[in-house]
Amino acid sequence: MKKIGFLSFGHWSEHPAYSTQTAADTLLQSIDLAVAAEEIGIDGAYFRVHHFAQQLASPFPLLAAIGAKTSSIEIGTGVIDMRYENPLYMVEDASAADLIAGGRLQLGISRGSPEQVIDGWRYFGYEPEEGTTDADMGREKGLLFLEKLSGAGFAQPNPNPMFPNPPGLLRLEPHSEGLRDRIWWGAGSNATAIWAAEQGMHLQSSTLKDDESDKPFHIQQAEQIRLYKEAWKKAGHQREPRVSVSRSIFALTNDQDRYYFGNEANRTDKVGMIEANKRAIFGRSYAAEPDVLIRELAMDEAIQEADTLLLTIPNTLGVDYNVHILSAILEHVAPDLGWR
Structure with a gap:
């Protein structure tokens, strides 16, 4: 059995073909999609976080709203860029959303990825300490977030408080028991996957990672997962x-599917440069008739190694069509691969 979720980047634009013309459209349709996905048996609703872009950026109001509207689906992120975050404020927001959802948050965090603007975290008031990098800052913030999620008291109480304090040092409130054990790290390299394991975080691995050998993407990713385990x-x-991996997978079951995604068939991995002189490999997309798709996916070693598969979705095409995409995977692909 494998958990299957969707991952939305939450795009919107005044494009005439888009169902998400505004930020409000995207937020409200994200809630509707999570509700509908739960009804058809999807296990998780995950959302990407991007700043300075017409995409979802502040996840906790959305996660809380979904938590209040659903009852069983996992709700998560993939990923929150910790370079932009105040870890203590994030503990409060995350705990509140988790309590509203009844303990269903699965939060993916990371040191960050290529951005829309240069050093966007500087606009949020953050600077790496002297002699460190922004990546170091992101990891240190991630560790502080984990520490404060534990619920241990650390703040000296005021001897003359407005309201009576419990004895001892004070913790952040609200506290959501167990959330510390539901934090995932988005790792782009083998080394950071190992580091995430050492910190007791689950692993999220996307369709992009450092190119650390000449092997195909799915094999490099499978090796990363084994090192993590x-x-x-x-x-x-x-x-x-x-461990979760994300994939763009489309079962071509009608003419509309072929119109939208027929050109994705026979796509291959791509190698390119991201950031400064960092060589990365981008995993291929999958789009084919269900019987072909089953044969191709059966050879993807990383999917086999993972317990959770996140299907990236074209959120701009609207709730109904995305439900169709997800349903096609559940009905025509997952059973023959042993995922259901």
Whole structure:
């Protein structure tokens, strides 16, 4: 069995073909899609976070709204760029959203990825400490977030408070028990996957990673996952690790599918440069008739290694069509691959 979720980048634009013309359209349709996805048996609703773009950026109001409208679907992010975050404020927001959802948040965080603007985190008031990088800052903020999620008191109480305090040092409120164990790290390299395992975070691996060998993307990603699992075991954590991979997968079942995604068939991995002199590999998309899709996906080693598959969706095409895309995978592909 494999958990299957969707991952939305939450685009909007005044494009005549888009169902999401405004930010309000995207937010409200995201809620509707999560509700509909739960009804058809999808396991997770995940959302990307991008700043300075016409895309979803502040996840917690959306996650809380979805939590209030649903009852069983996992609700998460993939990923929150920690370079932009105040970790303590984020603890409060995340805990509140998790309590509203009844403990269903699965938060993906990361040190960050290429941005819309140069050093966007500087506009949010953050600077790396001298001698460190923005990546170091993102990881340190991630660790502080984890620490404060534990619920241990750390703040000295006022001897003359407005309201009575409990004894001892004070923690952030509200506290959501168990959320610390539902934090994922978006790793773009083998080394950061190992680091995530050592910190006791689950692993999110997308369709982009550092190109660390000449092997195909899915094999490099599978190797990354195995290294992560080995590091988790070596660290001695008492709970089971989880691993998600994301993929663009489209079952071509009608003429509309072929019109939108027929040109994705026979796509291959791509290698390119991101940031400064960093070589990266981009995983291929999958688009084919269901029987062909089943044969192709059966050979994807990374999907086999993961317990969770996040299907990237074209949110601009509207709720009904995205439900169709997800339903086609559940009905025509997942059973023959043993995912259902």
